[in-house]
Amino acid sequence: MLHKYRNILASARQTEDEAKKFQHLCSFIRSTTQVAAVSIIEIYSENFLSDEGLDLNGILRRLHHPSDGDSIYILDELIPRLRSYFWPSLATGWFESYKLKGGEPEQALSRDLQQWVAFRNDRLGHGVMDEQLTQEWSSRTEHLANKILHVLEDILPKKLDDGSASVQTPAGRLTLLTPIDAEKQPIVIRNFRNKRGLWSIEAQLLNWEKSPSMRLDVPDGARTVTFLPEPHGKFHSRNITANGKKNTILANVPTRQSSIFEGRREEQDELLDWLVDCESRACLIYGDGGVGKTTLVLEIVNNLLDDETELSGSPPTVVSYYSAKLTKWTTSGIIHFKSISTAVEDSIRELLLVFEDSLSKTWYQTQGRALVDRVATNLRDAGLERDDVLLVLDNTETMARKLGEEEDLAKLVAQISRKVARVIMTSRRREKIEARQIELLPMKEIDALRLLRRLGEEYSADAIIQAGDARLRKIAKNLGRKPLLIDVMARHVGATKGSLDDAYATVMQESTEGLSEFLYEDAWMRMTESHRSVFLSITCLDVPLNSRTVGWVCRELEVPHTEWLNSFYETYFGQITEYGSDYQMEIEGFAVDFFKIKIEELGGREKSKIKDVANKVENLALRSEKAHREYIKDRVDEAFRTPSARAAKVAGARGDIEEAIEWYEEAIKEDPHNSYLHDRYAWFMMVKARNIDKAIKLAERALAIEPKNADANLTMALASYRKGYLSQGDNYISQAVKNGKPENLGLLRMGIARFHEAISSDLHETRKRLLKDSIILLRNAATKTADTDPFAEINLRDAEKYLRRAITEDKKRGPQ
Template sequence: MIKLAFDARDYGYTIISRFEKTLRNYLNNELLTRTDNIMNLIPTGVIEAGERRINNNSDFNDILENIDFIHLKEIIIYKDNYVCLYDSSKLDKKDFINIMDSLYELRCKIAHIRGFFTNSDLNNLYNEVMAICVNMIHIDEDFLMFLNVVLTTPEELVEKVPLDFLSDSIKNYEVLNNIPIADYEYEGGFVGRNDDKEKIIKMLEDGMHRVITISGAGGVGKSALVLNIVNDILRKKIIKYDCVIWVSAKENKLTYLGIEDIEPTLKSYEELLDTILDVMGFDYSSYITLESKEEDVNILFDACDKVLLVIDNLETITDDRIINFILDSHTKTNILITSRRGLGQVERRYDLKQLKEKEAIHLFRTICREKNLVKLIACNETIIKLYVNKVYCYPLAIKWVLGQVAIGKDINNLIDNINESTSDISQFCFEQIYSDLTREAKVILCTLSLYEDNLSKGILKYISNLNEVIFEDSIKSLVLVSIIIPEQTINKDNQQISTLYSLLPLTRGYVKAQLDKESILKQQIQDRMLTVDNTLEEAERAQKQYRYSLSNLGANTEEEKVAAMLAQTAYQKYQAGNYLDAVESYKRAIEIAPRFSSIYRNWAVMESIENHWLEADSLMDKAVKYSPEDVQIWLSWGNIKRKNDKIKDAFSYYSKAYELNPDDNVVLNSYALALSRMGEYEKADNLMNKALNMGEGKPNNRHLIINYTSIAENLKKWAEAYSFDKDYKKAEEKLKIALHDMELAVKIDDSDIRSSILYREILIDLGYLMKNMKQFDKAEVNFRKVIKSSTKKFREMEIYSRAIIGLLDLFVMQEKIDEVKKIIYEGEKIIKRVGKSQLYKLN
């Protein structure tokens, strides 16, 4: 360990500058001995970088002196240079790359005079430089002696960091700042994002929001974008800041050698204050109390016109005082945050998506040139497009894959396995965020992972099996951490705005791998998915069937179709006697599709059956609110009122349905029935016959049966009115027409109970009418038709009993005693068949 008598940064500069000089000399000497055409031993990207600084002079010595530190590594690992320069049996090429990357970061720390370069950093620097040098094929003994002197008598060698070393790193802006070196400069440069930059700079200029959060998944390029924006603002003087302060809570980074831990510059609230004071030229070590630091920071901010504070990687911060500092930010500050999670309050959130396809292709090509990946450089755009889309155009994923290829990995295997939960890219981007999620949020993610297409809110809620409150809280947390993407869309069928959710593309494979570990949960989700799929298929079939069937309900969206399925479930539960369970199913259907009027309608019908008239009206009010032009709703409401003997209300609702669709045979029938109940028999008859004519010839005979039955019922009541007025001829005329219509209905379907009962009732009415008209033979014929009919249902037995009584009365009037005995005998057989108790009920 180095014993410090000077500033650690000065020690560090002394070592790294001498090491860099030694390494350049080593490359110059060794490579010149290998070939006459030394340029063949240097990557094209490195040559281009050097030539840009020396006006295209291709002299190797000049290029070597004008390239950056990181380029030295690229030369050493290029082609077979490494085995000629280093003893690979002692220092593996991968280890060499790892050490050189670490040295580059340490060099950046030294160059950032307003950042932190610790004693631990200095010791790491010494050890890593030593590891590089002792494994050279031709060891530089002078440099090793130099390192030894640094350990023993450093005062003879240590020198202060010169300003020109600093100016290359912090960019000599007029504004006080500690912005870091842009590491993307050595990994393909900064590509694209012009639209994003323009929007974010505009937000900063407007000053409408003091806190702006750039959110997005790990690896999408949040930090790089913000750093590029800040450099643009300072270089072009877009916004006049007095000071720009950069702090980072980043704890690890992804390189092509794996996930590496790094030391964050921000771990606590006090470190935040220290950095602010340091950048603004104050010695934070001279402060005794935290309060005095807070006071001076506020005084400094008061003295400024505007200060920009950048907090990188907010999601790893656990000190609540930092969050409170942001929430209660000074009026003179802009705070620009990068985070996978965000604050969830006070911030203006900007969601950063993946690169555009063209930008991703450009980045791919640039990195290939820099790393001299010859075969990939030669690929046509179609192949490269395939590669970048397989990694979802994520800049970090592109860099990671190509970095792996540069050390000998197969690109196809890398890309095929990039979604595996064990891959570095998946772990780096998602592992921490996923582990912090609630169980319910994970269920939603797992559900989305099994669907390639976007899912509507209702479908997602049903499959994840969560109640409204928990679902909304879970969705909010997932959007906050940028793992799912909400999208507003307008449904073409009903013109309503709905929300679709999709899973962040790069997340899918990782989440699927997590789901594979939970077989029970996976089976539950798949079972509910199957139910949804079957429901949607059934809904499509239902549209081709009777249009008012329960299985259809007029559902258009997938949410409505699932809600319709739950309504079917509710109906089945109610039929089985489980009223309370049916109510819960209806509530769940409403949660899935809260604006689906048909659910309210069907629920109201169930409540009306229970004689819960107020509840039924309340539900119908909601149905009308969401679909005021829906004929079926007004029709159903009219039916509910009719059953509750609210004839005027029923007539009003039927009238509304008739107004909306005067050519619908079901509407015509219902409206006509209301007229019939009000004694408007002739108007009712006209409308019913109009409905009948509309229904004839159609493949669905159900409408015909309903029409014939409705006409007959109206004619039966009309005949009763004529009978009451002693106009037996007109009564007979109406009953005969009614009988004819019911004969047609029974012929269509002799198993239809309602038409069968009405047919017999009309025969009874005709029998009594003929008896009153003294046409006894005709009366007997009608009574006997009823008696000869099969009697299985209770209502049929009741009508049978009335026919027997009518026939007895008829024979008594004619003094046909033998016929009376026969009827009595028939009655005794009935008693034996159905029992005395049933007969008493019939009478």
């Protein structure tokens, strides 16, 4: 790759037109920094997994929807970690002044690139480039491109004879699994896509003459698409650029419902116009079922979060999505909301999960206008005004079905939109509410045709691919030009390999129930016995269907989770709402009835097996939820009980280190005897601000207030380990376990600490001893991990990964 990049740079230098040269070099910098980011993520993930100071999932989200600054951010985060762990000479010149051969000392490359990004966002994004600036920045960018090839040389992969790309690290040669080139040329990454559990990269060739778009498959196991489990916390940070400024949005929005979106340009423009029109408090998108209301909203909001939308105004700080269902799961099982107000109130309570991991019972005792006022006050105390919050209420027609409920809904939403958040609603009705109203009609003929064509390719529906435009126009018209029915038609043709006439006749059956029954039976007949058992088992569950509970069912039945998900995607049994690496699943009502009939048809032994699996998973879910609630109750409720403390948490989640520190300092003045607050501040200083000495002082204060604070003991242990004080860290681990921390967590942290000490030691005997101790501790940690531990998946994964690494290091170093 380095050789190819040098040739491309030499070609760019020959360009006489300075404006074209500057554009070419900008693409060059984008490609080289992206490839370096991919490389360093793979190196880091292969060698080290657990690092409390790093949000690896956040790193991956930045890579998946990259702006120019995101690659720089990733390198800023990972270069110092790899230097500390095992590669001290990595990327010399990234943070420090650097001298090219025969040249004068220059400022750090990271700083150069940040200035380049700022200039691009200012002048190219929102300003004007004059001739003098073009010449100046063409020259500066050329020099910057050359500097990148020198400073990042070690992590720009080498292409091998077999076509693979690899990087030579101190731990050995690492083969990259993520595609970084195509047609023997480097690429520029546009974004990563996940469809049906299969990842791909949308990219363009780095080619001056022709830069076609393409989709590259990302193989299973690639470290750039391997998210860590996230056991709790609904809101995740997303970074975008608006008006030339970096903005962080905290969002709990599902991913797009489909990777194929066609048409709706006027409706998209109107919704975007509403987003920046802060005078309008609410927006209603209404239309018949199946016309694509939810799809439109999720497309717009995801484009915003992926930094693919040019906003003329300021973006919201918080975006919360709430699907309007009249059920909710608690540790007591599924509960049914008795009124419209209860369901809507639940949507604004969820906003508080931006800075609280759980809500106390008083939040559920407060209702109506009092709840709206209290939520508004709490958000305002955390620095969030109404215009900073966007609330999406999806499918509100399900929330008001009786006489008088529509007016109640309108009144409650009006209160929310005045005091708490701007609101987007989707409904099959034209709700009686003061809002900008956007009616979604059937698709335009040309858009419906294009959608049918694209879906035909997507589902390998030969009959659609081979049909003429006139035939497909007629079918789309007869389907009401509704995206939902068009999708059903295309999927059916692809799955059955039948004719258009047969598929159309099936889709157009008079009874929705009849259509569903046909599609269900057809899917059932094509399914393996083991996959059927998973469907029947999850039908019996009285807990939420999500990536964790469905994964447990698959494990009990010895069915690969990903394999079963691919089977699910080929059916019409329900829908999955994806949240990055996690998902929520909903089985259609008709499908539930279908499965219940299938369960009754089973023999006694098979039926008992299905019931036993469901009961076991239900118990696991209840115990895990209880453990999680108990784990966070004292730490969160007590730590963030003042407005300043909540503001500190929000600022920290946004990544604003300085503002968070200011709020934490204010919080400990207001609440000086709060041990949990001091511990959370200590944790923040250690993992975010990277100020270990300050963290130790805060943790010591937390333990002086409450010596049995298990979290503060754990914080002190980790800080001690980072200072290299193993014995001191072990003592604090012992106290943390004694006061309630899981034993496997203590063993894990002790094992990881010894591993890091071992690889940083220059003494052979010391390395061997520490690695042996690390292996024993990590093995014990892996065997003692329990499903009910709220962090079981993360801890087990850490233990197994570090165990493999320690064994490899032990064998590699060998006797000397």
